[in-house]
Amino acid sequence: MTVKAYRLPRSLPEALGLLEEHGPELLVMAGGTVAMPLINEGISLPEAVMGLRLAGLDGLERTGDRLRIGATATLTQLLNQDAVPMLREAARNTASWSIRNMGTVGGNLFTPPPGGDVAVALLALDASVTLASTRGDRVLPLADFLTGFMRNELAEDELLVEIGVPIRSEATAYLKLGRKHANTPAVVTVAVRLEWRRERVADARIALGAVGPHAIRAREAEALLIGTTLEAEAIAAAADAATQGCEPFTDGISTEWYRRRMVGLFVRRALEQLTPGTREGGR
Amino acid sequence: MASTIISFELGDREVEVMVRPMTTLQAVLRNQLGLTATKDGCRQGGCGSCTVLVNGEPMLSCLLPVEDVAGKRVTTLESITPAEGLHPIQRAFLDAHALQCGYCTPGMVMVSKALLDHDPAPSDDSILQALTGNICRCTGYRPIVEAVRRAAGAMSGSAGEQAR
Numbered sequence: 001m002t003v004k005a006y007r008l009p010r011s012l013p014e015a016l017g018l019l020e021e022h023g024p025e026l027l028v029m030a031g032g033t034v035a036m037p038l039i040n041e042g043i044s045l046p047e048a049v050m051g052l053r054l055a056g057l058d059g060l061e062r063t064g065d066r067l068r069i070g071a072t073a074t075l076t077q078l079l080n081q082d083a084v085p086m087l088r089e090a091a092r093n094t095a096s097w098s099i100r101n102m103g104t105v106g107g108n109l110f111t112p113p114p115g116g117d118v119a120v121a122l123l124a125l126d127a128s129v130t131l132a133s134t135r136g137d138r139v140l141p142l143a144d145f146l147t148g149f150m151r152n153e154l155a156e157d158e159l160l161v162e163i164g165v166p167i168r169s170e171a172t173a174y175l176k177l178g179r180k181h182a183n184t185p186a187v188v189t190v191a192v193r194l195e196w197r198r199e200r201v202a203d204a205r206i207a208l209g210a211v212g213p214h215a216i217r218a219r220e221a222e223a224l225l226i227g228t229t230l231e232a233e234a235i236a237a238a239a240d241a242a243t244q245g246c247e248p249f250t251d252g253i254s255t256e257w258y259r260r261r262m263v264g265l266f267v268r269r270a271l272e273q274l275t276p277g278t279r280e281g282g283r
Numbered sequence: 284m285a286s287t288i289i290s291f292e293l294g295d296r297e298v299e300v301m302v303r304p305m306t307t308l309q310a311v312l313r314n315q316l317g318l319t320a321t322k323d324g325c326r327q328g329g330c331g332s333c334t335v336l337v338n339g340e341p342m343l344s345c346l347l348p349v350e351d352v353a354g355k356r357v358t359t360l361e362s363i364t365p366a367e368g369l370h371p372i373q374r375a376f377l378d379a380h381a382l383q384c385g386y387c388t389p390g391m392v393m394v395s396k397a398l399l400d401h402d403p404a405p406s407d408d409s410i411l412q413a414l415t416g417n418i419c420r421c422t423g424y425r426p427i428v429e430a431v432r433r434a435a436g437a438m439s440g441s442a443g444e445q446a447r
Binding site: 004006008031032040049095101102 | 303305307327328329331334340341343346347348350394412413416
C-alpha cells in the first residue's frame with residue numbers, strides 16, 4: 001500500500017475543490033469495488049485518493065417524471081427503488097449483496113466490460129449524466145458520455161454527480177447471460193425499450209453490454225424496428241443487425257465467437273418478450 | 284501523509300486505531316486488533332471470506348478503507364460469538380455439516396446473520412441470492428443452505444419448521 005493521502009470530502013464543493021487542486025493525480029473512488037482490488041494488488045499505485053462515500057452524492061429520488069440518481073447511490077439503492085423496474089432488474093443481476101452495498105451507480109459507468117451492466121439499462125432508458133466542476137455543471141446523454149474502452153467525456157476537473165432517467169410506462173426487457181445464475185460478469189447483456197403508436201413500433205432502444213469497448217446502442221437494429229409490428233421477420237432482421245454492428249471480444253468469461261452468437265439470440269428473446277400477444281419467456 | 288486515528292464501534296465496544304492512509308478494515312481487524320475470523324482470501328472482492336457487517340449490512344472488508352467506517356458500527360464473527368457456546372447460526376453450520384475446511388465460514392455466517400436480521404424466514408431462493416457472493420470450495424453449498432434454514436428455524440423458536 002503506497003497511498004500517501006486519502007481524502008474524504010464531506011460535500012460536493014469540497015470534492016470539486018480537491019479535484020481542482022490535485023488534478024488528474026487524484027484517483028477518484030466511490031464504492032471501491034473496482035479501484036480497491038487494483039490498489040490491493042499493486043496494479044494501481046495512486047499517491048492520493050479521494051473517496052466519495054461521505055460527499056453527499058448518494059441521493060435517489062423521483063422528481064416529477066425523472067428518477068434522479070446520485071452518482072454514489074449504491075446498487076442496493078437502485079435495487080430497492082420501484083420507479084424504474086428495468087433498473088431494479090439491472091441491479092439484481094449485478095454482482096452480489098455485499099458488492100451491491102458498496103458499488104455505486106456512478107462507479108458502474110466507469111467499469112469496463114464485461115462489467116458495467118447498469119449502463120446497458122441506462123442507455124436503453126435514455127439516461128443523462130450531470131458532470132460538475134468548479135466551472136459549472138453540464139448535462140449530456142449517457143450515449144455521448146461513453147466514448148471508448150475506459151474512456152469517456154469527463155474532463156480532468158469534472159466529477160460525475162448525477163444520473164437522470166426519464167420515468168416512462170413503456171414495457172422494457174432486460175436480459176443478461178452470464179456463466180452462472182448470479183454474481184457474474186456478462187457474456188452479453190441486452191436492454192430493450194420500445195415506444196408503440198397504433199400497434200406499430202414508433203421508437204426503439206436496443207442497448208448491448210460486453211460486446212464492445214463500452215455499453216453500446218445497436219442503432220441500426222433500432223432503426224429496422226421502427227414502423228414494424230415486431231413480426232418475426234423484423235425481429236430476425238434487428239437481431240442480425242445487432243450481431244453485425246457489435247464488437248465482441250474474448251476474455252475469461254467468453255469467446256468472441258460465442259458472444260457473437262449470443263447477441264443475436266438474446267436480442268431476439270428480448271424483442272419476443274415485448275411482442276404483443278406473446279407470452280414472456282418464449283424461446 | 285501521517286497516520287490518522289480512526290474510531291469505530293466494533294461489536295459492543297468502541298475501538299480506536301492508528302492507521303496509514305487507506306488501510307483496509309480487513310487489515311485493521313486482523314493485523315492490529317488480532318481478530319482473525321475475518322479472512323484474507325482474495326483481496327479482490329471476489330470470495331466473500333472477509334465479509335463483515337457495517338451498520339448491519341454485509342460489506343467486504345478487503346475493499347473498505349477503514350477511514351470509511353469511522354463512527355460506524357462494524358460487526359464481525361467475533362462480535363456475535365457468545366462468551367460461552369455458539370451463536371445459533373454457528374450451531375446450525377456445525378449441525379448441518381456446513382463446513383469442511385472452514386475458511387469461508389465466517390463470511391457465510393455473517394451474510395446469513397444479515398439475511399436473517401432482514402428476513403427471519405427466508406425462502407430458499409432468498410438464501411441462495413444472499414450467499415452468491417460467498418465462495419465455498421468444499422461443501423457444494425447444499426449443507427450451507429440447509430444450515431441457514433435450520434438457523435432461521437432455531438432463531439424463530441419453531442424448531443426448523445419454516446416456510447420454504
